[in-house]
Amino acid sequence: xxxxxxxxxxxxxxxxxxxxxxxxxxxxxxxxxxQRLHQLLLRLRVIIEEAEGRCVTNRGMICxxxxxxxxxxxxxxxxxxxxCREKKTDDEEVxxxxxxxxxxxxxxxxxxxxxxxxIESIEIGRDISKELKQLVLALETVVVDMKEFAIFLMSYxxxxxxxxxxxxxxxxxxxxxxxxxxQAISFLLQPEPLGGENLGVLPIVGPGxxxxxxxxxxxxxxxxxxxxxxxxxxxxxxxLKDETAMTFRDHCVVKHQNMASGKERLxxxxxxxxxxxxxxxxxxxxxxxSCMTSGSKIIVxxxxxxxxxxxxxxxxxxxxxSEEAYWYFFKMLVFGSTDPEEHPRLTSIAMELAxxxxxxxxxxxxxxxxxxxxxxxxFWCRVxxxxxxxxxxxxxLFGEYRDVDKSRYIMTIAETQRVSKDLKxxxxxxxxxxxxxxxxxxxxxxxxxxxxxxxxxxxxxxxEVLCWRSVIPPYYNxxxxxxxxxxxxxxx
Numbered sequence: 001x002x003x004x005x006x007x008x009x010x011x012x013x014x015x016x017x018x019x020x021x022x023x024x025x026x027x028x029x030x031x032x033x034x035q036r037l038h039q040l041l042l043r044l045r046v047i048i049e050e051a052e053g054r055c056v057t058n059r060g061m062i063c064x065x066x067x068x069x070x071x072x073x074x075x076x077x078x079x080x081x082x083x084c085r086e087k088k089t090d091d092e093e094v095x096x097x098x099x100x101x102x103x104x105x106x107x108x109x110x111x112x113x114x115x116x117x118x119i120e121s122i123e124i125g126r127d128i129s130k131e132l133k134q135l136v137l138a139l140e141t142v143v144v145d146m147k148e149f150a151i152f153l154m155s156y157x158x159x160x161x162x163x164x165x166x167x168x169x170x171x172x173x174x175x176x177x178x179x180x181x182x183q184a185i186s187f188l189l190q191p192e193p194l195g196g197e198n199l200g201v202l203p204i205v206g207p208g209x210x211x212x213x214x215x216x217x218x219x220x221x222x223x224x225x226x227x228x229x230x231x232x233x234x235x236x237x238x239x240l241k242d243e244t245a246m247t248f249r250d251h252c253v254v255k256h257q258n259m260a261s262g263k264e265r266l267x268x269x270x271x272x273x274x275x276x277x278x279x280x281x282x283x284x285x286x287x288x289x290s291c292m293t294s295g296s297k298i299i300v301x302x303x304x305x306x307x308x309x310x311x312x313x314x315x316x317x318x319x320x321x322s323e324e325a326y327w328y329f330f331k332m333l334v335f336g337s338t339d340p341e342e343h344p345r346l347t348s349i350a351m352e353l354a355x356x357x358x359x360x361x362x363x364x365x366x367x368x369x370x371x372x373x374x375x376x377x378x379f380w381c382r383v384x385x386x387x388x389x390x391x392x393x394x395x396x397l398f399g400e401y402r403d404v405d406k407s408r409y410i411m412t413i414a415e416t417q418r419v420s421k422d423l424k425x426x427x428x429x430x431x432x433x434x435x436x437x438x439x440x441x442x443x444x445x446x447x448x449x450x451x452x453x454x455x456x457x458x459x460x461x462x463x464e465v466l467c468w469r470s471v472i473p474p475y476y477n478x479x480x481x482x483x484x485x486x487x488x489x490x491x492x
Contacts, residue, residue, distance in 0.1 A: 033132045034082060040139040041075045044068055047146055052178070054156040059186070064149060066179045071142060073324035078135060080327070080340070081128070084348040174218050174472055175329050176321050177211060180204075184219045187313050188267065188297050189228055199289055203311040204301045206318030208405065209362060209431075209478075212301040215318065216269055217473035219299075220255055229267040229297075232256040236271045240280045245287035266296040275304040285310075320359030330354040333368035346371075349380040356387060362431075362468050362478060366447055370413075373448075386413050405430050409485070412453045424458065426450060429481040431467060436475040442466055443479060450482060458484050 051065045174181070187202045204212050219225060220232050233252040237243070243251070255269070268288070288298070300307055308315040321329065331340060331350065340347045350371065357363040370383055394408045412424045434442060443464040449455065450465055467478045 077324035203315040433476040
């Protein structure tokens with residue numbers, strides 16, 4: 001009985017102490033909360049980088065790392081939001097707006113409030129301060145609960161990689177698809193059930209330029225996958241309608257061959273643009289099952305979600321990154337090893353640009369390349385101003401901005417502060433991609449050259465421009481057909 005009473009009193013005392021500590025935290029200043037958030041994010045980053053450096057196979061631990069990563073993105077997003085709200089720039093286009101977050105949700109956007117709405121700004125300022133406290137408490141709970149996680153983590157072997165590679169060469173790493181990558185690898189390594197005759201099929205679906213080919217390439221390059229399959233084939237035709245087993249094999253490219261595996265398991269990757277005729281798929285699958293050994297697998301990628309019906313496992317669905325994750329990605333691209341805290345004015349401008357790019361990876365890389373050329377607030381404001389006009393014109397003429405299959409207009413940007421009276425307007429037609437083997441066929445003119453008018457004479461008619469050369473597998477070159485439209489005699 002005495003032991004029971006002692007335990008109850010100890011529990012009550014612990015709860016009372018926790019209650020007092022929580023009350024003290026609630027009474028802390030906003031500056032204290034921001035400092036605490038910064039410290040927690042550093043600790044969380046250490047745990048995440050340690051986990052990413054080890055070959056973790058436990059699905060539960062992978063899910064935990066994914067949740068921690070989301071919390072880290074959320075924390076950085078909120079931290080930068082406060083800094084941008086407090087720091088006004090001298091440029092009229094930026095200083096007239098305060099960036100204040102709406103009720104926090106990954107799907108919500110910043111609310112832009114005029115500096116004249118003082119009462120409303122105070123009200124929302126209180127809400128966001130409350131959210132800051134809630135986030136700090138949530139992160140503290142996450143960090144405290146990581147003790148057991150860290151112990152289990154140490155039991156997994158380290159992966160061979162260059163130290164600090166992901167930080168110094170951030171643009172050379174696949175970002176934000178770790179969970180999807182592990183889901184695909186888990187499917188490929190999963191043994192077939194005894195007596196199973198059907199080939200395993202994993203659909204990977206998502207809109208254009210979302211990273212389906214990049215994800216598949218990183219999955220196929222994994223050492224575990226290399227050791228598991230003797231042959232990896234890639235088919236990148238647009239339609240299976242007229243394919244037979246013989247012609248299908250002729251249209252495949254060997255991605256990897258492992259003669260030492262001792263197994264004859266095959267992995268076939270089929271990249272399609274849209275849906276496929278059901279009869280054609282059944283015919284091809286029947287032919288494949290007759291000539292592929294047990295344990296062989298198929299991955300099929302497509303923009304059409306109708307392809308999910310052909311899968312034998314849960315499909316991998318790719319979508320745009322959350323705003324928090326996308327901002328983290330763009331910030332690292334723009335600033336690299338430079339500390340964004342040393343450039344609060346530039347961070348504020350970059351944050352609005354990230355919000356307007358609608359999650360596009362190519363836009364992030366192109367705009368980041370533009371901004372890195374000139375780290376001045378004046379130049380960044382000009383890029384922001386041009387991007388606003390670009391979006392307004394294209395939304396007015398073509399509708400939905402995210403549609404990658406529509407043409408769009410771009411306008412040149414002056415690199416100096418002198419007033420330009422010779423702005424040029426160009427029409428970009430839908431992009432297409434070329435593989436790394438087509439180096440000699442890649443145009444020398446880049447989109448950056450077009451934006452800055454870096455030529456002696458304007459090309460006549462339609463001409464090709466290189467939008468972006470990916471530095472991660474599969475190293476695609478993204479190319480636009482461009483056409484000069486008119487001069488625009490206005491001050492930028």
